[in-house]
Amino acid sequence: MNSALIIILGFLLLAVFLGIRSTKGKQMDLEQWTVGGRGFSAIFVFLLMAGEIYTTFSFLGGSGWAYGKGAPALYVLMYICLSYVVSYWLLPVIWRYAKEHKLVSQSDFFVKKYNSPYLGVLVALVGVIGMIPVIVVQLKGLGIIVSQASYGAISMEAAVWIGAISLTIYVMLSGVHGSAWTALIKDIVMVVVICFLGIYLPLHYFGGFQPMFEAVHSANPDFLRFPDEGNSVTWVISTVLLLVLGFYMWPQVFSSTYTAKNARVFRKNAIISPLYTLMLLFVFLVGTAAILTVPGLEGEDVDLALIRISMETFDPWVIGIIGGAGLLTALVPGSLLIMSTATLLAKNIYNVFAPKTSQQTIGKLARLLVPVVSLVAVLFTLHGGTTLSNIILMGYSLMTQLAPSLFFSLWKRNFVNKYGASAGILAGLATVAYITITKTTLVDLFPFLPAAWNDVNTGIIALVVNVAVMIAGSLVTKGKQK
Amino acid sequence: MKRLYFLTILPFVGMLGFLPLVNRVEPFVLSMPFVMFWIVLWTVLTSIILAVMYKLDPRNKEDEEQ
Numbered sequence: 001m002n003s004a005l006i007i008i009l010g011f012l013l014l015a016v017f018l019g020i021r022s023t024k025g026k027q028m029d030l031e032q033w034t035v036g037g038r039g040f041s042a043i044f045v046f047l048l049m050a051g052e053i054y055t056t057f058s059f060l061g062g063s064g065w066a067y068g069k070g071a072p073a074l075y076v077l078m079y080i081c082l083s084y085v086v087s088y089w090l091l092p093v094i095w096r097y098a099k100e101h102k103l104v105s106q107s108d109f110f111v112k113k114y115n116s117p118y119l120g121v122l123v124a125l126v127g128v129i130g131m132i133p134v135i136v137v138q139l140k141g142l143g144i145i146v147s148q149a150s151y152g153a154i155s156m157e158a159a160v161w162i163g164a165i166s167l168t169i170y171v172m173l174s175g176v177h178g179s180a181w182t183a184l185i186k187d188i189v190m191v192v193v194i195c196f197l198g199i200y201l202p203l204h205y206f207g208g209f210q211p212m213f214e215a216v217h218s219a220n221p222d223f224l225r226f227p228d229e230g231n232s233v234t235w236v237i238s239t240v241l242l243l244v245l246g247f248y249m250w251p252q253v254f255s256s257t258y259t260a261k262n263a264r265v266f267r268k269n270a271i272i273s274p275l276y277t278l279m280l281l282f283v284f285l286v287g288t289a290a291i292l293t294v295p296g297l298e299g300e301d302v303d304l305a306l307i308r309i310s311m312e313t314f315d316p317w318v319i320g321i322i323g324g325a326g327l328l329t330a331l332v333p334g335s336l337l338i339m340s341t342a343t344l345l346a347k348n349i350y351n352v353f354a355p356k357t358s359q360q361t362i363g364k365l366a367r368l369l370v371p372v373v374s375l376v377a378v379l380f381t382l383h384g385g386t387t388l389s390n391i392i393l394m395g396y397s398l399m400t401q402l403a404p405s406l407f408f409s410l411w412k413r414n415f416v417n418k419y420g421a422s423a424g425i426l427a428g429l430a431t432v433a434y435i436t437i438t439k440t441t442l443v444d445l446f447p448f449l450p451a452a453w454n455d456v457n458t459g460i461i462a463l464v465v466n467v468a469v470m471i472a473g474s475l476v477t478k479g480k481q482k
Numbered sequence: 483m484k485r486l487y488f489l490t491i492l493p494f495v496g497m498l499g500f501l502p503l504v505n506r507v508e509p510f511v512l513s514m515p516f517v518m519f520w521i522v523l524w525t526v527l528t529s530i531i532l533a534v535m536y537k538l539d540p541r542n543k544e545d546e547e548q
Binding site (some may be wrong): 085089210221268270272273281 | 498508521
């Protein structure tokens with residue numbers, strides 16, 4: 001075992017220790033395990049949300065895109081920043097309703113608003129299907145970090161298994177309290193590591209930021225702007241808008257709003273959160289520095305850019321600290337994702353079909369499902385092959401399908417009913433599947449549109465179909481309810 | 483409330499609306515390619531806009547919001 005691996009192991013043990021300690025003296029029923037008894041202050045909610053949003057994906061995937069695609073990587077910064085503007089209005093409303101009705105999961109929200117447990121089952125299923133890819137991203141990230149830091153001693157496959165097992169043990173022991181504490185350590189370590197790398201590497205290899213950009217620019221004049229085709233301006237505008245709509249649809253992000261102790265927490269956090277996204281700038285700097293320093297990574301391997309350039313530059317113990325930071329950025333979101341998935345499966349799917357089950361049994365079942373979810377994610381991780389960024393974008397196009405019925409449900413004179421909402425979600429999902437399989441573009445469907453429209457994110461088509469079916473379905477079945 | 487709605491739209495217009503016009507590498511501003519600078523500028527402005535919204539929003543003055 002080299003010094004890099006020993007340091008990474010140290011980080012893991014610290015995280016597990018903090019997770020176990022934080023649960024002391026608290027009765028761990030389902031409400032404590034998943035929403036921390038609704039007593040979190042602004043700082044804790046901020047950390048928990050940052051913990052979910054800045055994952056291994058931002059660490060490795062962000063630098064990977066900056067390395068492989070250049071300017072289009074900026075979309076990550078843009079959608080996260082603009083999502084906070086939406087959070088200012090949306091989260092207080094969600095929080096208040098959830099508190100009034102003692103809700104635990106996202107699916108509960110739909111069940112109450114539309115008065116239909118079966119809509120809740122559908123929403124929970126969408127959530128589970130959407131979250132599995134994101135868990136896969138965390139495991140893949142863990143695998144990359146551990147196998148690279150071992151300098152080849154541990155295979156990617158073995159590293160994924162080690163990561164999944166640690167993650168499972170961690171979640172089963174600690175729940176959301178553990179995640180909030182580890183999130184604190186994770187964010188401190190991550191910010192320090194990212195800023196250090198983002199400043200040191202450009203200075204070390206190019207003597208400054210502008211010389212680095214100029215070198216990349218003269219090697220490839222189109223790399224540092226959005227290209228005219230593909231990931232163009234049209235692509236980035238439509239994608240960012242779509243991602244902003246989907247941002248708070250993720251079950252784990254949605255339900256972590258429940259942990260806040262009052263509604264002002266969210267408006268306060270909205271102010272500082274955009275500044276926090278600037279941290280991603282340093283991730284892009286690392287990716288950009290790697291373009292000319294460690295050239296030749298292609299396809300899936302662009303995700304290795306950050307770790308490769310670090311290995312080229314530093315001693316193993318520094319790799320250990322970088323790897324440790326990476327480990328935490330996978331552990332915190334990974335644990336929250338697995339927890340949300342298990343809770344959804346137990347409470348919002350199993351419980352609907354077996355309504356007599358006691359809440360205690362549901363709580364137990366949720367914990368028992370944790371290893372099952374991890375196992376499924378491991379299998380997907382070992383058998384899928386695409387970049388982290390692409391997996392995340394796919395998960396988003398699924399989750400965004402929940403946005404129309406959610407936003408309509410917040411409206412006082414909402415006319416959408418459970419039939420319309422379910423039909424809309426199903427139609428949206430079917431469209432996403434169809435478009436993904438056939439690779440349809442907007443111009444294929446409407447040949448009279450100019451070619452620039454080809455780059456419009458096709459998730460928008462699914463969203464339009466979703467809304468149309470939702471409204472039509474609600475009007476047709478009007479009066480059937482109540 | 484009207485002022486708040488206007489401020490909500492502003493970051494979207496600034497960051498996304500002007501993108502076709504600012505999609506260029508040169509001139510470099512603060513060592514960054516121009517389009518990158520533009521996005522960073524609007525990230526900072528978004529924070530400031532949200533702070534102004536917070537100050538203007540009467541709901542944040544009520545303390546009974548428990």
